[in-house]
Amino acid sequence: MNIHFSIPRPEDIKELIHIENLGFTPEEAASEEAMIERIAIIPDSFIIARDEQSKVIGYVVGPVLNQRYITDDLFEKSVPNPSTGGFQSILSLVVHPDYRRKGIAAQLLGELERICVKSKREAITLTCLDYLVPFYEANGYQNEGESDSVHAGLVWFNLVKEIKSVN
Numbered sequence: 001m002n003i004h005f006s007i008p009r010p011e012d013i014k015e016l017i018h019i020e021n022l023g024f025t026p027e028e029a030a031s032e033e034a035m036i037e038r039i040a041i042i043p044d045s046f047i048i049a050r051d052e053q054s055k056v057i058g059y060v061v062g063p064v065l066n067q068r069y070i071t072d073d074l075f076e077k078s079v080p081n082p083s084t085g086g087f088q089s090i091l092s093l094v095v096h097p098d099y100r101r102k103g104i105a106a107q108l109l110g111e112l113e114r115i116c117v118k119s120k121r122e123a124i125t126l127t128c129l130d131y132l133v134p135f136y137e138a139n140g141y142q143n144e145g146e147s148d149s150v151h152a153g154l155v156w157f158n159l160v161k162e163i164k165s166v167n
Helices: 010-023 032-041 104-118 130-138
Strands: 004-006 046-050 056-061 087-090 092-095 123-128 142-146 157-162
Touching (some): 010 056, 010 092, 056 104, 092 104, 104 123, 123 130, 130 142, 130 157
Parallel strands (some): 087 123
Antiparallel strands (some): 046 056, 056 092
């Protein structure tokens, strides 16, 4: 499968929300308003995977933080990313169910990491549920323990991948 990456366009919102709702419970999923805000404010850290017909098949998104771990308020409000430095967060990494188990999520993580190297980010940080920890560890992330997050009333874990700059 030939996949290409792009930043989101406002007209992608319906596909993005559809995929978000397929990947997360209603309590976990981002609202349409939050997604529209992310498209407008942080398109530089919002990567969409598209198939050969330019159909949205997955995406990864999150703001750049000045702290190592995600806090629950980040799911509600976005602010512009600094041009360099900071910690790249991942609020959502989702692949449409029809395209799962094809390495697309790992490719999205790789594309995000390439952007982070260019922008001299310190690390990529995320929270995930226990069943996803092995996936992220297989992609080079370190489990740094249980998160303080109470998002959706679930137990989350902090995972972090240090960014190795290219000299």
